[in-house]
């Protein structure tokens with residue numbers, strides 16, 4: 001079953017200095033419960049694609065269809081921004097609780113239980129009353145992840161959430177996210193420019209070429225869990241995708 005269907009999506013930003021054709025056309029179906037990584041060079045339109053799927057940008061043409069939940073309700077979409085975007089004046093608990101409050105129909109006890117459980121899951125229980133500036137970069141990204149998960153989204157969109165972190169922290173969070181995805185059975189679309197991150201996380205990788213981003217390759221990643229970055233199969237995917245990256249050439253507009 002499909003969770004998300006993107007058809008012929010195109011986006012151009014109109015600037016004083018001229019039009020910037022950022023994306024497309026892109027067509028893409030995402031299977032329910034799958035983990036898709038969108039991989040592409042900087043500036044190729046990855047964020048634009050994700051923001052358009054989330055309804056934060058209006059496309060010039062094409063369509064986006066989010067499938068209804070099992071009981072016919074509108075799907076809940078979670079979004080983790082490229083830059084953390086926590087509210088600096090709110091505690092970590094309040095930040096994570098915010099999307100539940102915004103929904104307006106979730107009682108106080110349920111909110112407290114859900115926030116407590118999700119903070120425990122990302123290892124931040126001891127920091128619930130801290131403020132974002134009191135946390136390390138990695139902890140802030142954990143909190144941003146918790147905030148996106150607390151609504152139990154049907155579709156989770158993540159925009160390079162770990163790219164500003166050191167390798168060790170980034171790898172810890174990748175493992176955490178993959179485990180979370182397996183438990184929560186949600187559909188994930190994860191944007192990155194790191195081939196290694198994509199191979200570690202994804203069930204399938206979609207590669208976009210240089211701007212305007214268009215799909216140049218789709219690659220299923222068939223690796224057992226727990227995934228080892230040192231395994232031969234892992235390295236083979238890495239090398240093969242690296243080759244695709246090296247073959248990308250700037251397309252004249």
Ligand SMILES: Nc1ncnc2c1ncn2[C@@H]1O[C@H](COP(=O)(O)OP(=O)(O)OP(=O)(O)O)[C@@H](O)[C@H]1O
Nearest residue numbers: 013020022041042043044045046047048049193211
């Ligand atoms: N709001 C905007 N107004 C004008 N141009 C924009 C806007 N957002 C993005 N662009 C342009 O669209 C192109 C694609 O940008 P986008 O942020 O989607 O790339 P990206 O693949 O996410 O890059 P990165 O890997 O650096 O995050 C770029 O040329 C960028 O300058």
Ligand SMILES: [Mg+2]
Nearest residue numbers: 046047048082
């Ligand atoms: Mg981006």
